[in-house]
Amino acid sequence: MMRTRPLKVALLGCGVVGSEVARIVTTHADDLTARIGAPVELAGVAVRRPSKVREGIDPALVTTDATALVKRGDIDVVVEVIGGIEPARTLITTAFEHGASVVSANKALIAQDGAALHATAVQHGRDLYYEAAVAGAIPLIRPLRESLAGDKVNRVLGIVNGTTNFILDKMDTTGAGYQEALDEATALGYAEADPTADVEGFDAAAKAAILAGIAFHTRVRLDDVYREGMTEVTASDFASAKRMGCTIKLLAICERAADGGSVTARVHPAMIPLSHPLASVREAYNAVFVEAEAAGQLMFYGPGAGGAPTASAVLGDLVAVCRNKLGESTGPGDSAYTQLPVSSMGEVVTRYHISLDVADKPGVLAQVATVFAEHGVSIDTVRQTVKDGEASLVVVTHRAPDAALSGTVEALRNLDTVRGVASIMRVEGE
Amino acid sequence: MMRTRPLKVALLGCGVVGSEVARIVTTHADDLTARIGAPVELAGVAVRRPSKVREGIDPALVTTDATALVKRGDIDVVVEVIGGIEPARTLITTAFEHGASVVSANKALIAQDGAALHATAVQHGRDLYYEAAVAGAIPLIRPLRESLAGDKVNRVLGIVNGTTNFILDKMDTTGAGYQEALDEATALGYAEADPTADVEGFDAAAKAAILAGIAFHTRVRLDDVYREGMTEVTASDFASAKRMGCTIKLLAICERAADGGSVTARVHPAMIPLSHPLASVREAYNAVFVEAEAAGQLMFYGPGAGGAPTASAVLGDLVAVCRNKLGESTGPGDSAYTQLPVSSMGEVVTRYHISLDVADKPGVLAQVATVFAEHGVSIDTVRQTVKDGEASLVVVTHRAPDAALSGTVEALRNLDTVRGVASIMRVEGE
Numbered sequence: 001m002m003r004t005r006p007l008k009v010a011l012l013g014c015g016v017v018g019s020e021v022a023r024i025v026t027t028h029a030d031d032l033t034a035r036i037g038a039p040v041e042l043a044g045v046a047v048r049r050p051s052k053v054r055e056g057i058d059p060a061l062v063t064t065d066a067t068a069l070v071k072r073g074d075i076d077v078v079v080e081v082i083g084g085i086e087p088a089r090t091l092i093t094t095a096f097e098h099g100a101s102v103v104s105a106n107k108a109l110i111a112q113d114g115a116a117l118h119a120t121a122v123q124h125g126r127d128l129y130y131e132a133a134v135a136g137a138i139p140l141i142r143p144l145r146e147s148l149a150g151d152k153v154n155r156v157l158g159i160v161n162g163t164t165n166f167i168l169d170k171m172d173t174t175g176a177g178y179q180e181a182l183d184e185a186t187a188l189g190y191a192e193a194d195p196t197a198d199v200e201g202f203d204a205a206a207k208a209a210i211l212a213g214i215a216f217h218t219r220v221r222l223d224d225v226y227r228e229g230m231t232e233v234t235a236s237d238f239a240s241a242k243r244m245g246c247t248i249k250l251l252a253i254c255e256r257a258a259d260g261g262s263v264t265a266r267v268h269p270a271m272i273p274l275s276h277p278l279a280s281v282r283e284a285y286n287a288v289f290v291e292a293e294a295a296g297q298l299m300f301y302g303p304g305a306g307g308a309p310t311a312s313a314v315l316g317d318l319v320a321v322c323r324n325k326l327g328e329s330t331g332p333g334d335s336a337y338t339q340l341p342v343s344s345m346g347e348v349v350t351r352y353h354i355s356l357d358v359a360d361k362p363g364v365l366a367q368v369a370t371v372f373a374e375h376g377v378s379i380d381t382v383r384q385t386v387k388d389g390e391a392s393l394v395v396v397t398h399r400a401p402d403a404a405l406s407g408t409v410e411a412l413r414n415l416d417t418v419r420g421v422a423s424i425m426r427v428e429g430e
Numbered sequence: 431m432m433r434t435r436p437l438k439v440a441l442l443g444c445g446v447v448g449s450e451v452a453r454i455v456t457t458h459a460d461d462l463t464a465r466i467g468a469p470v471e472l473a474g475v476a477v478r479r480p481s482k483v484r485e486g487i488d489p490a491l492v493t494t495d496a497t498a499l500v501k502r503g504d505i506d507v508v509v510e511v512i513g514g515i516e517p518a519r520t521l522i523t524t525a526f527e528h529g530a531s532v533v534s535a536n537k538a539l540i541a542q543d544g545a546a547l548h549a550t551a552v553q554h555g556r557d558l559y560y561e562a563a564v565a566g567a568i569p570l571i572r573p574l575r576e577s578l579a580g581d582k583v584n585r586v587l588g589i590v591n592g593t594t595n596f597i598l599d600k601m602d603t604t605g606a607g608y609q610e611a612l613d614e615a616t617a618l619g620y621a622e623a624d625p626t627a628d629v630e631g632f633d634a635a636a637k638a639a640i641l642a643g644i645a646f647h648t649r650v651r652l653d654d655v656y657r658e659g660m661t662e663v664t665a666s667d668f669a670s671a672k673r674m675g676c677t678i679k680l681l682a683i684c685e686r687a688a689d690g691g692s693v694t695a696r697v698h699p700a701m702i703p704l705s706h707p708l709a710s711v712r713e714a715y716n717a718v719f720v721e722a723e724a725a726g727q728l729m730f731y732g733p734g735a736g737g738a739p740t741a742s743a744v745l746g747d748l749v750a751v752c753r754n755k756l757g758e759s760t761g762p763g764d765s766a767y768t769q770l771p772v773s774s775m776g777e778v779v780t781r782y783h784i785s786l787d788v789a790d791k792p793g794v795l796a797q798v799a800t801v802f803a804e805h806g807v808s809i810d811t812v813r814q815t816v817k818d819g820e821a822s823l824v825v826v827t828h829r830a831p832d833a834a835l836s837g838t839v840e841a842l843r844n845l846d847t848v849r850g851v852a853s854i855m856r857v858e859g860e
Contacts, residue, residue, distance in 0.1 A: 024580060024724060034767040035579050035647070131577060137725035139569070139577035147561060147569035149465050150454060150745020217465070277731065280710065294454060294742035295567035298732035301707065302725065312725035315580020320762075329759035332750075337464040 006041035007322050010075045010100070012066050012091055013082040014047045014054055017105060017132070020311035021079055022057050025318075032315075036322045044069045070095040077321050079314060080104040081132075089113055096124045101325060103317040105132035105310055111206035111222045114213070118334035127330050129317035134207045135160050135286045137309030138302040139316070144214045144290070145332055151292040153215040156254040157429065158288030159281050160207040162304040163198035164230050164250040166190045166284040168269075172247050177235050190284050200229035201267040204252045212254035212265040215290070218340040220254075220265050226345035228268035237423055240355060240394065244427075246271040247279050251428060255348070262343045271353055272429035279429075289429075346403030351380070351430075353396050355422040356412060360391035364417045368393060371415065375408040376400065396427065436471035437752045440505045440530070442496050442521055443512040444477045444484055447535055447562070450741035451509055452487050455748075462745075466752045474499045500525040507751050509744060510534040511562075519543055526554040531755060533747040535562035535740055541636035541652045544643070548764035557760050559747035564637045565590050565716045567739030568732040569746070574644045574720070575762055581722040583645040586684040587859065588718030589711050590637040592734040593628035594660050594680040596620045596714040598699075602677050607665050620714050630659035631697040634682045642684035642695040645720070648770040650684075650695050656775035658698035667853055670785060670824065674857075676701040677709050681858060685778070692773045701783055702859035709859075719859075776833030781810070781860075783826050785852040786842060790821035794847045798823060801845065805838040806830065826857065 009025065011018055025032065025042050033039045045057055046066035054062065063069055070078055070091050078095040080102060082088045088109050092102050102121070104110065110117070110133050121128040131141045135158070144153065159165050163185060170181035182199070185191035197203045205225040212220040230250045241248050249272055254265045272279050277299050281287040286304025291297050303309040324331050358364045365384065372379055378398040385392050397405060412418050439455065441448055455462065455472050463469045475487055476496035484492070493499055500508055500521050508525040510532060512518045518539050522532050532551070534540065540547070540563050551558040561571045565588070574583065589595050593615060600611035612629070615621035627633045635655040642650040660680045671678050679702055684695045702709050707729050711717040716734025721727055733739040754761050788794045795814065802809055808828040815822050827835060842848050 020724065028580070028582065031582070031647075032580065035762075035765060137722075138728060139573035142577050143569035143573060146750055147572050147746040148742065149749035150458070150462065150747075151742040152458065152461070217461075277710075280707075292567075292742060294450065294738040294745070296733045296736075296739050298568060298730075300728075300730060302728035306726075308724040309726050312578065312581040312722060315724070316577040319579035320576055323762060324759075327759040329754075329757040332465075332753060335465060 004039070006039040007036070007076040007325060008041050008043035008074055009318065010043055010069050010078045011045045012078060012080045014045050014057070015081070016307035017081045017310045017314065019054060020307040021081065021314050024311055024315055026056055032319065035319055037326055038322070040318070040322060043075060044072070066091055067094060070100065071098050073098055075100045076325055077318060078102045079318065080106060081314065082106070083108065085109055085112065089117070092117060093120050096120045096126050099124070101127035101321045102129070103314055103321055104128070104130045105314055106130065107133040107203070107206040107210065111209040114210065115219060115334065115336065122333060125330060127321045127324055128333065129321055129331065131317050132310045132313035134210055135288060136302070136304040136306060137312045138286055138288065138300050138304065140288055140300055141214060143300065144211070145335070148290070148292055148295060149332070151294045153290060153292045154256045155291040156211050156215050156288060157278065158211070158252045159249055159278055159286050160252045160288065160304065161198055161204045161250060162284030162286055163191045163195065164204070165281060165286070167199070168230065168233065168248055168250060169282050171233070171235060172238055175235055175238070178231060178233060199231050201227045201250065204250060204267040208252035208254055208265045208267050211252065212263060213336060215254055216256060216263045216338060216340060217335045218263060218338045219336045220263065220342055224265060224342040226266035226268070230269045233269050234423065237425055240353065240423070241271045244271060244353065244396070246273055246427070248425065249278060253428065257343065262341045264343050264348050266345060266348060268426060270426040270428040276429040346401060348402045349399050350402055350405065351397050351399050351427040352405045352409070353425045353427050354394070354409065356393045356395070357419040357422055358391050358393050359417040359419065360386055360389060361417070364391070365393065367415055367417055368395070368412065371411045372397070372408055375404045375411065377404050377408050392422070434469070436469040437466070437506040437755060438471050438473035438504055439748065440473055440499050440508045441475045442508060442510045444475050444487070445511070446737035447511045447740045447744065449484060450737040451511065451744050454741055454745055456486055462749065465749055467756055468752070470748070470752060473505060474502070496521055497524065500530065501528050503528055505530045506755055507748060508532045509748065510536060511744065512536070513538065515539055515542065519547070522547060523550050526550045526556050529554070531557035531751045533744055533751055534558070534560045535744055536560070537563040537633070537636040537640065541639040544640065545649060545764065545766065552763060555760060557751045557754055558763065559751055559761065561747050562740045562743035564640055565718060565730070566732065566734040566736060567742045568716060568718065568730050568734065570718055570730055571644060573730065574641070575765070578720070578722055578725060579762070581724045583720060583722045584686045585721040586641050586645050586718060587708065588641070588682050589679055589708055589716050590682045590718065590734065591628055591634045591680060592714030592716055593621045593625065594634070595711060595716070597629070598660065598663065598678055598680060599712050601663070601665060602668055605665055605668070608661060608663060629661050631657045631680065634680060634697040638682035638684055638695045638697050641682065642693060643766065645684055646686060646693045646768060646770060647765045648693060648768045649766045650693065650772055654695060654772040656696035656698070660699040663699050664853065667855055670783065670853070671701045674701060674783065674826070676703055676857070678855065679708060683858065687773065692771045694773050694778050696775060696778060698856060700856040700858040706859040776831060778832045779829050780832055780835065781827050781829050781857040782835045782839070783855045783857050784824070784839060786823045786825070787849040787852055788821050788823050789847040789849065790816055790819060791847070794821070795823065797845055797847055798825070798842065801841045802827070802838055805834045805841065807834050807838050822852070
């Protein structure tokens, strides 16, 4: 049932990912034809700088007019690898209106406007796929949306930002401080000149919003995701983590409440036990741990970024969307029927590891313990040390709502005998 | 676009997996309806022993006449969880002929007759899905077939049998011998009364055939898979592995030859470095490592067996097949267009770890080294030990064709100075 009229693909953006997509479409044409059931033809490439030489791409295909390209009317699939909100959003919407399906790698746009874009896709009978938007080459959107479609996902716990994992891994293995590790990441090309989106957790938060929405079949907006960056993690935090048999990772955590009536999504650094599979995720790799009612614990691991890995995910979507087009069907799209409320960070149940600088005199522990008790927070372990006249207390709590834990910390700051709160870190993955 | 006429599901087999499938279809009916776009109704359950009480299943649905059930004509999807070749094969074929699509968890049948069953499905315009046939709950078939559809998979390296991984993990962590570890696995229900299919590698070989076929888009028959069980792995092998910074796993390995012109598939115990992600896969868990040209190294981890995990995979397929039915389409089926030859084990390039008992006299190492050289096998390391008048040589080779390596071992056996070959183990995962 091979047809010979090719499916026409328009590529928006030809940077690190786009050029790899173009390369694979060209060099692996025969395989793609066999797997899709029809040839795929690169029909146009929209770029900002047309004068740049792009190896392997026919200059006649290159245009600066992306709008005209998506409006041509003969395009079957638009691949959007520009990134950012505009003009990507308008171009994707225009593509749907003019008969094309869309494959996107744009996490920021999908996290912010996924619902509206899905609605437009459905209205025009088109597909919107974006496996590459979360965790690069790792198959994650498709397993969550399709493989686990008959299961109930209760928790997603993941390392979804390679830059920050590289930095934290360096701090862990070499004892370096944050700035030193960031400098190395920048020098090696793992961190951008302005690393804010990565180190402040914005990138991971967009991915958490997308994952939570798909995992729980509900709507999770970017604003619903609690976010803390990892710029304040210190070498001393790693030393504390080691004493607990833990390491520190920047985690995206999406959870269904125990009563099933609400969900939460958050991004923050956390201590996790060395025995947890995520603890051994090194360098810029990503990994996502999924807990489902019937499946149990699953983990997906691989390169979370880079031109070729991201292109692999784009190409997988491209093949699926092309097959759907040939079969005159569409794939499974948005699923947000549960409409579960998203609870605030205060309601999240977690554990704190708190380091306090305290006065070296009797009765301090009793005072501190009283503050915990008044806030309904139960203590797991306490370690007291006195060194060079400096006394410190390290308290690890049992599980409690974050609001009670943060309230406890505020009250501790007001104690005369507490000179300062040296660090606070959540403990996850147990 | 919700329709109210339910999709009718016939369940063949109601054991550990089937009863979980029935339970989820019943208790999660609302979720399945929302995700599929139509309700799903359990229309019949074929069993061998109708008198057994099955909690949550309407006795009126239970029948011993599986053939009549699949011939009813109003069944949309048949879920086959009987296992074995017959009557499963005939029932699936009959189901296609009578208008049903099929979801199966039957690795033996798919490995042996997948091509013919796919052909029958296509002939009748139906789907054949079997995510549950390999590695239980771990999404693997779908990621290989769909997520990596635009990539070129070069290698699949996996722990795909939970029973043997449990036994090897026990031997590794406790120093137990094979029999002792097997006894514990049997007592805990991880091994069957007759463990042959697991410990001799038949189960893993079936999965390797399925994985290789999908990964390389070619036909790999069960007979094409080289198979060695793990019953001869000893505590002494684990001690040798530890000295090399390795552990021992029963691996299913599917590889594309370096020149791309052929593939291989094999199952045997092998030493792998402790730094390899598969080395830390504990107990009865499964994990599969996939290397693809663009994606790089991916790993998929989770429970490889058990009623609920296997049911999760079956349900994911059930949702997909039901959606296809509603959309009057079929999913991506068999893909064997490359028709690559499957090379024999002799052509596989691997490394050997060889322990020899030798005469304690000068010149032995020179003799042994000459044999390796004569077979074109290059030596990586040699360790000589003399203890209580017993001399031994441990040789680890560089990579060479398996035929050259096994030829070397045969020639070593014929040396007067070699009293015996204590053990041979391949080294993988580097």
